[in-house]
Amino acid sequence: MKDGLFSRYIWHADYHRNKMKRIEHVGIAVKSLKDAERIFADLLGSPPFKREKVLDEQVSVSFFQVGESKVELLESISDDGPIAKHIEKRGEGLHHLAFHVDDLQSEITRLTAIGYRVVSGPKPGADGKTIVFLHPADSAKVLVELCADED
Numbered sequence: 001m002k003d004g005l006f007s008r009y010i011w012h013a014d015y016h017r018n019k020m021k022r023i024e025h026v027g028i029a030v031k032s033l034k035d036a037e038r039i040f041a042d043l044l045g046s047p048p049f050k051r052e053k054v055l056d057e058q059v060s061v062s063f064f065q066v067g068e069s070k071v072e073l074l075e076s077i078s079d080d081g082p083i084a085k086h087i088e089k090r091g092e093g094l095h096h097l098a099f100h101v102d103d104l105q106s107e108i109t110r111l112t113a114i115g116y117r118v119v120s121g122p123k124p125g126a127d128g129k130t131i132v133f134l135h136p137a138d139s140a141k142v143l144v145e146l147c148a149d150e151d
Contacts, residue, residue: 020099020107024129024147025063025070027096029086033075037062040071048073054126059083061126072098072126096133098145104130107146119143124150 030036033051041047041064048062058081064071074095076084086095101107104122111134112118121132129147136143 020101020146022100023069024098024100024145025072025127026094027072027074027098027145028093029083029090029095030073030075030092031087033060033062033073036073036075040064040073044071050127052126053077054124056123057082057125059126063127070127096143096145098131098147101146101148104132104146104148108132 028036037048044064044066046064048064050063051061053060058076058078060075060077062073062075064073074083076082076087078084083095108118108122116138117135119133119135122130123132125131125145125147128150130150131145131147134144134146
């Protein structure tokens with residue numbers, strides 16, 4: 001928390017309307033999408049429901065549905081893409097935690113007003129979403145993605 005524990009939430013008029021709705025997905029950086037798909041298909045008991053490329057992010061992604069949330073596997077399609085750099089520096093594993101929001105711009109405004117920094121976005125993402133990433137130094141070293149359905 002940036003200030004007092006919950007003090008800034010009580011006064012915020014849009015708190016109940018604009019809060020994050022659910023975990024949209026967990027992003028996992030992998031070297032091989034094919035190998036990771038096999039592992040997660042075994043673990044989750046079902047195959048991925050979608051595979052696509054996000055050229056702006058230089059990544060190929062695969063999605064598994066898990067209840068109301070998803071697991072997103074991310075494989076770099078470029079040696080100098082963000083996922084390749086992440087794996088080189090930190091290895092495979094958790095890359096980001098994504099939350100679904102109804103109004104992306106309102107959430108950006110709310111969070112930047114209380115000190116969180118946008119590191120990337122808003123921009124088109126995978127699975128028909130518009131996304132923004134928050135700086136991990138502001139969120140307990142976790143890269144947080146906010147995503148909303150594209151209009």
